[in-house]
Amino acid sequence: MSNVILFGGHGKVALLATRILTERGHRVTSVIRNPDQQDEVRAHGGDPKVADVQEQSLTDFADLVRGHDAVVWSAGAGGGSADRTWAIDRDAAVLSVQGAAQAGVDRYVMVSWAGSQLDHGVPQDQDFFAYAQSKMIADAVLRDSDLQWTVVAPSTLTDDEPTGSVDWDGSSSQVPRGDVAHVVADVLEDPSTAGRTIRFNEGSAPIADFLRA
Numbered sequence: 001m002s003n004v005i006l007f008g009g010h011g012k013v014a015l016l017a018t019r020i021l022t023e024r025g026h027r028v029t030s031v032i033r034n035p036d037q038q039d040e041v042r043a044h045g046g047d048p049k050v051a052d053v054q055e056q057s058l059t060d061f062a063d064l065v066r067g068h069d070a071v072v073w074s075a076g077a078g079g080g081s082a083d084r085t086w087a088i089d090r091d092a093a094v095l096s097v098q099g100a101a102q103a104g105v106d107r108y109v110m111v112s113w114a115g116s117q118l119d120h121g122v123p124q125d126q127d128f129f130a131y132a133q134s135k136m137i138a139d140a141v142l143r144d145s146d147l148q149w150t151v152v153a154p155s156t157l158t159d160d161e162p163t164g165s166v167d168w169d170g171s172s173s174q175v176p177r178g179d180v181a182h183v184v185a186d187v188l189e190d191p192s193t194a195g196r197t198i199r200f201n202e203g204s205a206p207i208a209d210f211l212r213a
Helices: 014-025 034-043 057-063 083-101 127-144 179-186 205-212
Strands: 004-006 028-031 046-050 070-073 107-111 148-154 156-158 166-167 172-177 195-200
Touching: 004 014, 014 028, 014 034, 014 179, 028 034, 034 046, 057 083, 070 083, 070 179, 083 107, 083 127, 107 127, 107 179, 127 148, 148 179, 156 179, 166 179, 166 205, 172 179, 179 195, 179 205
Parallel strands: 004 028, 004 070, 028 046, 070 107, 107 148, 148 195, 156 172, 172 195
Antiparallel strands: 166 195
16 A cells, blocks of 8 residues: 555546555545545545645645655646646646655656657647647656656547557557556556656557556
């Protein structure tokens, strides 16, 4: 059993991951902004912690994560304004990485996006640029840290039924949120995934086999 702190705890992937992790015997502290979401977090097995990631300083993040065994970052602006995207997907994510390092919490799993690369190719005049750029920067900061990091980088998310199988063969450009949650839970339990960026779509490889490949 491990104590996991999960940021963005009311997101769809986060709630599904919380259920999987708690059913496996882990304790999940779910950080949420809206106190009205506490009951739904509890219904999925998590312990809600109300804190707005946009308002947290580096010291605040260190205090929040201290004493946990692992951090999962699944927070995001969710297609809000560019300013909010920069504030959450870039600035708050980076501060959480620095806070984990300051607090001595070595294991960190970042839920990112398959296109989060230096050459993501999104034009600067498009609304999606802030998201693509933010994810690329946050992932780069995490990789440059001394943490035991894993970047979980799915393609476009869907609400389709999970299959338990994924791939990265270019045959698809989407993946069910339930399968992403399964990947998050599995990498947290598998220290050998540290130091890896795992990009994936829906596919035919069982998740456990895909992670071992």
